[in-house]
Amino acid sequence: MSKNNIPTYDEMMNPLLRAMKKLGGSGTVEEINSKVAEILGLQDEQLDILHDSKRGGQTEFEYRLAWTRSYLKRYGILENSSRGVWALTPEGRNLTDVNEKEVVRVVRGQLRAERLEATEVDEESKTLTWQEELLETLMKMEPDAFERLIQRFLRESGFIQVEVTGRSGDGGIDGRGIMRLGGLLSFHVIFQCKRWQGAVRANQVRDFRGAMVGRADKGLLVTTGTFTKDAVWEATRDGAPAIDLIDGDQLVEKLRELALGVKTEKIQVEKVSVDKNWFASL
Known part of the structure; x- marks a missing residue:
């Protein structure tokens, strides 16, 4: 399916505004993406189209909607916190719709005034962001090294007795561990890690759920790619054991927070770089 079947960033401005209101005025990127897709009636085939398969697992829909959020933020309708939660501003809460052409005109004027090089909203930067560089590095890792990375990632996140199995014919299970909460509760967790560019x-x-039933309390599915809308629904379906999902965007952010192969230097602004030697040493 062609990218032409996906609404442009400006065509998604009013659907995004409606989605924010349906979400109560605030939401995470994942919640916003899901609600906008629902409002637009987009199918999985449209949501699965990658923006650039060579640069990680971001889909074209996610890429364009990120620009939509950016434009509405510059226009004064949206704001976002350091925790990744987006919210309507007081001005945004009072609006029922926006004039897309007016938003584009105002924001592009701001961009020109700031002497930004990009003149088209869908112009792709030739320089990789640290997130894209990290995803690219993860995709180049050997399978066993990637499994060791996830093992270290889970240990740093509070898991104990983390074991990588990686046995073929084991229902896709890559390992198991125990998650302890507050020193009082423990959950046996089975995990699977997928180095995928797609969804x-x-x-x-x-x-994966079929392989974990009767063997653990919870399941954890980690991917460098994304999850389809139906996959997210399936993971939390009523009457079935819940499976927690971590996509590529969440994974790289957690690696940054845990300083696993990622160095953050604070000068005047935060600079994040990927330590490729760290990954190569696994």
């Missing part, structure tokens, strides 16, 4: 689908979530 994990609902049937793959179901297969």
